[in-house]
Amino acid sequence: MNINSDSAAIRYPSGSAIIDQLKKAEVQFIVSVPDIVTSNGLLWPISEDPDFKLVRVCKEDEGVSICGAMSYNNTRALLLMQQTGLMDSLNAIRAIGMDYQLPVCMMVGLQGKEPERAAVDSDSYGVNIIEPVLQAMQISYKVIEQPEDVDTIADELSHAYQTSSTVILILGREPTK
Amino acid sequence: MRRDLALHVLKDCIGDEIVVAVYQTLFDWMAINPRDLNYVATGAMGQASSHGLGLALANPQRQVIVFDGDGSLLMNLGSLVSIANAAPENFHHLVFENGTYEVNGAHPIPGQGRVDFAGMAEAAGYRTVETFTDLNEFTLSAKQFLQSPGPAFAVLKIEPGEPYPRDYGYIHSADARQRFRKALQFANS
Numbered sequence: 037m038n039i040n041s042d043s044a045a046i047r048y049p050s051g052s053a054i055i056d057q058l059k060k061a062e063v064q065f066i067v068s069v070p071d072i073v074t075s076n077g078l079l080w081p082i083s084e085d086p087d088f089k090l091v092r093v094c095k096e097d098e099g100v101s102i103c104g105a106m107s108y109n110n111t112r113a114l115l116l117m118q119q120t121g122l123m124d125s126l127n128a129i130r131a132i133g134m135d136y137q138l139p140v141c142m143m144v145g146l147q148g149k150e151p152e153r154a155a156v157d158s159d160s161y162g163v164n165i166i167e168p169v170l171q172a173m174q175i176s177y178k179v180i181e182q183p184e185d186v187d188t189i190a191d192e193l194s195h196a197y198q199t200s201s202t203v204i205l206i207l208g209r210e211p212t213k
Numbered sequence: 214m215r216r217d218l219a220l221h222v223l224k225d226c227i228g229d230e231i232v233v234a235v236y237q238t239l240f241d242w243m244a245i246n247p248r249d250l251n252y253v254a255t256g257a258m259g260q261a262s263s264h265g266l267g268l269a270l271a272n273p274q275r276q277v278i279v280f281d282g283d284g285s286l287l288m289n290l291g292s293l294v295s296i297a298n299a300a301p302e303n304f305h306h307l308v309f310e311n312g313t314y315e316v317n318g319a320h321p322i323p324g325q326g327r328v329d330f331a332g333m334a335e336a337a338g339y340r341t342v343e344t345f346t347d348l349n350e351f352t353l354s355a356k357q358f359l360q361s362p363g364p365a366f367a368v369l370k371i372e373p374g375e376p377y378p379r380d381y382g383y384i385h386s387a388d389a390r391q392r393f394r395k396a397l398q399f400a401n402s
Contacts, residue, residue, distance in 0.1 A: 065270065091270065091299055094291030098263040101256065105267030108394050109401060113267075131256030136390060 046151050049186045051077030051211035054143075057189035059087055063112045063141075067091045067099040071118035073145025077211030079116060096121030100128035104138040112197060115142045119166050122204070130173065133202030141196050143205045151209045155179070170204060181208035214348045216309060217374030220245045222348070223278075223307075226356045229400055231272065233265045234280035236316045237373070238309045239384065242280060244377040249396035253384040259288030262296060262306060269301035269363075272401065276303045278359065283310040283330065284322045290333065296364050297338030304363040306334070309371050316379060334366035341365035 055078065058066075066088050068079055082088050093099050099115040106113045117125075122144050133140040148160040158164045170177045178192050179185065189205060196203040216238060224246040233252040234242045243251060252268065255261045265279035286293075286308055296304060312325040322328070335342045341361045345351040351369065358367055383389055 089270070091266075091295070093263075093295040095289075097258070097260065098266075098289065098292050098295055101260040101263035102267035102270070105252075105264040106271040108268070108397050109271055111271035127258060128256055128260060132254075132260070135385065136254055136256070137387070138390075 046209070047183050048151070048209045048212050049180055049183050049207070051081060051213055053183070053186045054078060054180075054189060054211055055081060055085065057186060058114060058193070060190035061112065061193035063088070063114050063193065065089050065091055065103075065106060065111065065113035066116055067093055067102050067113055068116040069093060069096050069099070069118070069121050071116065071121070071145040071147065073118065073147050073207060073210050074116055074143070076213050078143075081213070082116075095124070097125040097128035100125050100132050100140055100142075103140045103142075104132040104136065107139045107197070107200070110197070112193070113141070114193070115140065117142065118145050118147050119162065120147065122166070123162075123169070126169070126173070129175065129202065134173065134175065137200050138202070139196045139200050140202045141193050141205075142203070143207060145207045145210070149208055155206065155208055166206065175202060175204060177204040177206055179206050179208055214346065214351060214369060214371050215374035216311070216369075216371040217241050217245065217377075218348055219309075219351060219369055219371060222352050222355050226359050227278070230276040230278050231268050231397070232278050232280065233261050233268065235261045235282050235285050237379070238280045238282060240379050241374070241377045243380070243383075249392045250400065252393055253389050254393075259285040259292075261285060262289055262292040265304060265306065266292065266296050266299060266301065269304040270299060272397070273301070273303060275400065276305065276359070277301075278305045279307065281306060281308045282315075283308055283312065283328070284314040284317075286330065287322060287328070293334055293337035293339070297334075300338075300340070301364060302362045304365070305359055306339070306364065306366045308366070308368050310368050311371050311373065315373065331366065331368045339364045339366040343367040344370070346370040
């Protein structure tokens with residue numbers, strides 16, 4: 037196997053295209069704890085983009101509550117975080133997203149995931165449990181890995197607000213800058 | 214200072230503000246001042262202050278007042294820093310300190326009597342920080358505190374008063390959330 041040629045064949049989602057989708061979905065607030073997967077391609081550009089208001093929080097469950105509360109007057113927000121923060125926030129998502137049926141929209145970078153594999157096939161326990169955990173909690177999610185996957189983001193977010201439901205967008209590959 | 218008497222003082226100061234409250238303070242408040250702009254669905258694990266921050270940022274024209282618990286705030290101490298960093302001027306945070314997890318068996322909170330909530334809020338960067346131990350003093354100062362620019366923080370050293378019923382079914386109900394949503398939309402229209 038030629039590892040170099042395989043690596044070259046891997047395609048990555050565009051950070052700027054993701055940001056365009058967030059704007060298309062009329063997301064005003066980005067709530068975030070930094071994540072190395074999304075730092076360069078998303079969080080740094082968003083922090084410099086006047087179209088967004090960035091709320092930096094100390095812990096991810098704060099962000100679940102902030103996004104849920106904002107939805108009461110239809111203010112659209114996205115919680116940007118790593119899967120470790122997602123795992124730490126499951127009770128908040130259970131209560132505010134699922135029990136209360138509020139549109140909590142999250143984008144989650146999978147730190148430690150091998151780009152050439154599906155998350156469930158990862159060698160990392162912290163990565164390969166993510167989708168099964170979300171399935172067990174009946175939380176809607178969408179995997180964003182290929183560049184063309186990005187095209188669905190605005191529709192996913194709009195659907196979440198229109199149906200007052202929670203959605204998680206899982207970034208399986210690091211967005212390009 | 215009895216909690217119910219402190220809440221009666223606050224009732225006289227509050228008009229069309231959003232009030233986010235938790236646990237026994239919430240149950241007492243719902244009995245003393247039932248209103249649809251009471252935000253009652255904060256989930257669990259100390260999230261009231263974060264809900265309040267979201268409401269304050271999304272509704273900058275409206276005052277948001279959080280009635281937090283000491284045990285609740287201990288579960289979400291980082292929110293003090295997040296709130297101070299976001300610095301919403303329309304955010305007022307009152308912690309009703311009784312030193313116990315009152316609705317969970319009245320066990321003492323860690324650091325009961327030693328934790329300095331006002332000191333933590335001040336160190337986090339809240340603009341205004343007050344501590345009230347006496348009802349008369351609070352009666353004289355409550356309105357001024359609520360009119361001060363936020364983020365503002367007050368500790369109320371309280372003891373239980375009249376025991377109002379704990380209606381968990383309502384606070385977690387779809388009806389409660391819908392009533393708040395409608396009231397907010399009407400108030401903002």
